[in-house]
Amino acid sequence: MGGGDADSASPIGRAQMGRGRCFLETAGVEASAAPQAGRASEAGRMNVGVAHSEVNPNTRVMNSRGIWLAYIILVGLLHVVLLSIPFFSIPVVWTLTNVIHNLAMYVFLHTVKGTPFETPDQGKARLLTHWEQMDYGLQFTSSRKFLSISPIVLYLLASFYTKYDAAHFLINTASLLSVLLPKLPQFHGVRLFGINKY
């Protein structure tokens, strides 16, 4: 799987093989016709500042060139920063990485709604979270799969490094559930108890 294991191939090779060079569309194909991370739509080729006819650019952010790699590097950076704090043990550091990553993901993908810029869609995306806006609501695109799998990978790593301790297990599992449930297609547009509706 392309984006997940950043330790294998060299970063330069990864980036070149990565986004934007392929013209095949994976959107809408449920099965793994996308063994590589590189099967992106043309938005991967959209550069900053060029004219485009994208109604809501928020929908294409997670498909853009280099963003998966940047995301992985950011998580790695978080982990390294936490590791450099002297009084945290390794299990604590991994649990903290997992929890902080999931918290940030929950806030940015499932809490913040709308767009920071004006869009010509007359406010269609005003009440939608970023996850719901991704690819205009199309499910099981490669970016959605990537962002669903990355907390799971972190969870597995955290479980291993905390030696399956009970307390850490509870915290990590709760955190993982909080970030996996909103990603289910059944939860698209659902607001429990009217929280975050407007």
Added chain:
Amino acid sequence: MFFSPSLVPPSHNIVVNGKECINFASFNFLGLLDNPRLKAAALASLKKCGVGTCGPRGFYGTFDVHLDLEDRLAKFMKTEEAIIYSYGFATIASAIPAYSKRGDIVFVDKAACFAIQKGLQASRSDIKLFNHNDMDDLQRLLKEQEIEDQKNPRKARVTRRFIVVEGLYMNTGTICPLPELVKLKYRYKARIFLEESLSFGVLGEHGRGVTEHFGIDIDDIDLISANMENSLASIGGFCCGRSFVIDHQRLSGQGYCFSASLPPLLAAAAIEALNIMEENPGIFAVLKEKCKRIHKALQGISGLKVVGESISPAFHLQLEESTGCRERDVKLLQEIVTQCMDRGIALTLARYLEKEEKYLPPPSIRVVVTVEQTEEELEKAATTISKVAQTVLL
């Protein structure tokens, strides 16, 4: 019925189907369509800048005349800023969706013109219609909305509310009750969009529109939109208001960003028309007098009733009793129009896209009074219409 067009501007005297008529059909309220000063200004601009601008305002289509005209309009209306559109219909149809989006609520009069209806359709907002000029109905709707808001205050905080009215309604010739509207605005916290296409250059002491007519502070109205195709005898439209409001349209007004800008010769003509309006403010009183006169003269016609205010220069003549079928009504009125045309008075039926209008007004003849019509011509028109109506309707 199709009348062959003539290649002369539709000014005071026009030739329709080979007959010379006095024009009671064109919205040439101040008679500026054939004004030599306007023509000279337009020709001078034509020699300097050419015909078209070949671009929208944001892409090499802004000329100094555009900035001048915006400046002059803002100064004339005593607002902070004005913005020009190159087509009158597109002005209000672009202004409304620039501010009102999905989930917002717009309270509109049922007699709103087609351009407003298209703007509302493009905005995808919730539309609440109130009966024409019925402030009690509007208050009822606003109260209901207030109760809804109290049930869900979070939703209310992100919902914008607008009231869209016309100064002088084109479909009925009546004036909106602006003082009550401003009171309702402040009580129920809604923004007012005023469409002044027919009242700009007509109402008010200096022609500034319905706000001057009622003596209301112009800052109470959030957006005034008007087209320049009536009193100003040009093409296009403008919106004016506070800079904070108008500046938003420079990026969000679809008709502003994505249409070629107004040809500079028309902008120059509009500036000249504004000059004329500022130089002789007496024409507005003259126009009002003429309107009152013909209104009174047309009162007693059997079979036709006059719909519209006495100072409205564009009013309607409807059948007093409809025959029951709209087509037959239209045929009768068309017969009146044709016979009037034979006797030298050019009138027109009010035309609508019948399938597209939300509240189709009843068929009517629209009579337009201009400053150029003399009193004899007004008398002649009144007698002609009454004689023709008697022969056709009885």
